[in-house]
Amino acid sequence: MDLTILIVDDSSFIVDGLAAILKRKGYTTLAAHGGDECIRILQTVKPDLILLDIMMEPMDGWETLGKIKENSVTKEIPVLMFSAKKITLAEAQEHSMNLDDFVSKPVSPSQLLDSIQRIFSRRNDVKGEVLVAQSKGIDPVVIDEYSALRKSVEVDKNLLVVLRSSRGMDIPGRDVLPEDVDAIRKLEDKISTSERRLREINELLAKTA
Structure with a gap:
């Protein structure tokens, strides 16, 4: 290795x-x-x-x-961010496109290693998929969009788990600030939109000879 x-x-x-x-x-x-x-x-x-x-x-x-x-x-x-500080919703929105993953301190060795392996595996998978798309003559703009979406969906989903947990949204009866709820929903909507576009691109790749 x-x-x-x-x-x-x-x-x-x-x-x-x-x-x-x-x-x-x-x-x-x-x-x-x-x-x-x-x-x-x-x-x-x-x-x-x-x-x-x-x-x-x-x-x-x-x-x-x-x-x-x-x-x-x-x-x-690729950059894997880690911190004992709770990541804010504003930070998540501003920096998520530049991250490859995020883990909170204290981080267990298994969690850290899993995250690192996930980053390397995703990048290798995307490289292979990009080569296939290029061989099929797919528009380079679409290929770049696909590569960015593959990463952003995975990163955003991980950030969503971190943000929901840090604000106690998974605890029944816990009061959550309305602005936090609104920001979380916007992130959920972003993930849903990105996943929908990914499915469209995957369908295009499947149809292209």
Whole structure:
């Protein structure tokens, strides 16, 4: 398994712990103890995945994510965000397109490894599907849309679970702020719309000889 993961967290204890978990599973690890160091490392190294904490100073995870995605050299590197901080609905809406997954601290080794494997598996599946679509002469714009939707549906579904749980929406009788309910419903609607469009594209791929 010749895959490299860059761990970005301003806590050396957390970085060392995550590195130990990943190394036992055969991953090569790199460490950055903050957003600035992460960006410096990415000037010379291109890892297969970035494991990025949100709560860092002075550059937090969201700012670091933005810098990664605005750089044409690094924007395609998958990013798995993690944090003990509850992700807000506004953050989910603003950043979900740039994420490949999100896990909450404390994260169990199995949960972390499952998420990482899910990201790599999805990207490999999409690559294969894109090659098939290209061989069928499918419009490149449609192919790009399909690739983006495959990721966004999975990420949004995971974020929905995290957001519902953090706000106690699955607990009978729990009072939830109306604005939170409204935002959750908008995310549900977005997922439904994306899934519908994915089905349409899949039908197109199935019909194209």
